[in-house]
Amino acid sequence: MKTLRLVLGDQLSESISSLKDHNPKTDLILMCEVWEEASYVRHHKKKIAFLFSAMRHFARELRQNGYEVEYTKLDDPENCGSFKGEVGRVLQRHSISRIIVTHPSEYRVLLDIQNWSEEFGLPVEIREDTRFLCTQDEFAEWAKGRKNLRMEYFYREMRKMHDILMQGDKPEGGQWNYDSENRKPPREGLNIPSPYTCDGDDITQEVLSLVSDRFKEHFGELEPFNFAVTRKEALKVLDRFVEQRLNHFGDYQDAMIEGEPWMYHSHISFYLNCGLLLPLECVQAAESAYKNKKAPLNAVEGFIRQIIGWREYVRGIYWFKMPAYVSENFFQAKRQLPDFYWTSETKMNCLRCCVSETKQNAYAHHIQRLMVLGNFALLAGIDPKYVNEWFLIVYADAYEWVELPNVSGMILFADGGYLASKPYAAGGSYINKMSDYCKGCSYKVTKKNGPDACPFNYLYWDFLDRNRDKLQNNHRIAMMYKTFDRMETEKQNAIRDDSQRFFKSVESGAIV
Structure with missing residues (x-):
């Protein structure tokens, strides 16, 4: 009798918990490309x-390292199109x-797997994803009893727990957070390095042909394709970021x-x-x-905060608040x-x-997502x-666990x-302060x-105006309502009129 170890498409690590205690003599690895996952939204x-x-x-690589692997390609005529179907075939x-x-990283997949034991009549063991530094139970314990969850306090606990950028029980340099130093606008003459690129091998070329054939109607450009697709290549991307x-x-x-989508980010x-x-x-390299x-x-602190602070935090919130979180619309x-x-x-x-570069x-990068693409969506309602x-469709790093808290919580409130x-x-x-976009704008x-x-100018005030009953008691924006109230009535009406004109133009299909 064999143990079947299922490895999902976002679990591409030999240290993944499902492969722990693997026995090459008795165990079988299953990996599968399934239509259900490739098309539940029209991914880029x-x-x-x-x-x-x-x-x-x-x-x-698993086969080369002695694992017995069954792999189902998307275009296999016998492919059932779902994880459950492919497990049933095995x-x-x-x-x-x-x-x-x-x-699994997504709630809907977990619900499916939780039913397999009864459906297949076999024990199904769902192991903790040990790639994350904070378990779901640890996060739930931290969050218990808190009315609001603030990343900064969680981040400090993670720094202490894992002894990262610490001097004893004090933060390196005497501060936990150096964000105030990380908000410089772009300047002339920046020498931004080119991002890492690699040539696709036969495996990648076969996949590109498959995607071109099967996903013609999906969003985005397929080529040029320069992603790292192996751990060895991914480590080169990390090294290049640290060095350059x-x-x-x-x-x-x-x-x-404009024209510099990669900037100094790590990718x-x-x-x-x-x-x-x-x-x-990644944290240790920085x-x-x-x-x-x-x-x-x-x-270094800003980069590390993105990983052990923000990334772990949004994952914790996702599992702590699902499934209700998906329906939030304050x-x-x-x-x-x-x-x-x-x-x-x-x-x-x-x-x-931002849309062209996404396509x-x-x-x-995160400011384009938050303060341009997301900001407009927030202001426009x-x-x-x-x-x-x-957001789930268009970004190659997007899974619901990371996308949903960022969008519903951070971007849209x-x-x-x-x-x-x-x-x-x-x-x-x-946007004008932090970019050069406004120089080439029609507005x-x-x-x-x-x-x-x-449009961002009047939509900002219109957003505050139409949501006054829900926001006016928020101490962080109370001053903006005082500013709005000091405006002449004519000015306030112009904001409302401009906003309504803009929305009608969008709804009519006009180019705005």
Whole structure:
């Protein structure tokens, strides 16, 4: 009798818990590309190609390391199209005594697997995903009894727990957070290194052909395709970031430049979220750079906070609040997602750039996601279900566990402040300060009202105005309501009129 060990497409690590205590004489590994996962939303073409190629390379490495692996390709005529169906096929061909799987990253997949024991008549062991540094139980214990959850306090506990950037029980440098040093706008003459690229081998070329054939209607450009698809290549991406980009990452992590989608960011979230890289090794690489005086503390702390702070935190919130979290809509937002989120056809240059680069790369950095793409969705009152679906579709690092808290909690304030202390709403002046987008825009960022005014300017005040009953007691934005109340009635009405004109134009299909 064999043990069947299922490895999902975002669990591409030989250290994954489902492979612990593996016995090559008695155990069988199953990996499968299934239509159900590739199409439950219309994922970006590059996202599908990246994961399928990484999965096929990982299966090859497992075989080379002595594992018995059964791998089902998407175009296999016998493919059942679902995880459950493929497990059922294996059970027909082999004598299996039990099934082991690492805890899936998405709630809907967990619900399916939890029914397998009864359906298959076999014990199914769902193991903790030990790639994360905080278990679900540990996070639940930390969150218990708290009305609001703030990442900063969680982050400090993680630093202490794992002895990262610590001097005894004190933070390195005397501060926990150097965010105030990490908000520099872009300047002329920045020498931004090119991102890591690699040539696709025969496996990748086969996958690209498959995706081109089977997913023609999906969003995004398929080529050029330059993702790392093996652990060896992913480690090179990490090394290149530490050597070439980390030094300036802190200073310019919030900056946006037209035509520079990669900036000084690490571009490792793809590989962290599918298992090719592990969080602790990334943290240790950055910490080592600081200790060896190759990168400043503000950059290293900011990078580490993204991994052991924010990444672990949103994963904790996801499992702590599901399934109710998916339905949160604090502002009762109802608008549809504008077509330009798919086409990039808009006169707002910031949105045009961010959507175009997303379409090309299946990537945008966190400020583009939060303060341009997300900020507009918040100000415009777009229904969270449409915004969540879009973010899940378009980014190659997006899985529901990381996407949903970021979008509903951080971007849209749809949970009413459980995750964030205030809505991250901003007018055009923020985008103008942190980018060069406004220079090439059809609208004038300095104008507050009228047809040629930056829409972010009047939409910002309209958002506050129409949501006053829910926000006016928030101490972090109370001053903005005092500013609005000091405006002349004519000015307030112009804000409302401009906003309604803009929304009608969007709904009519006009290019705005």
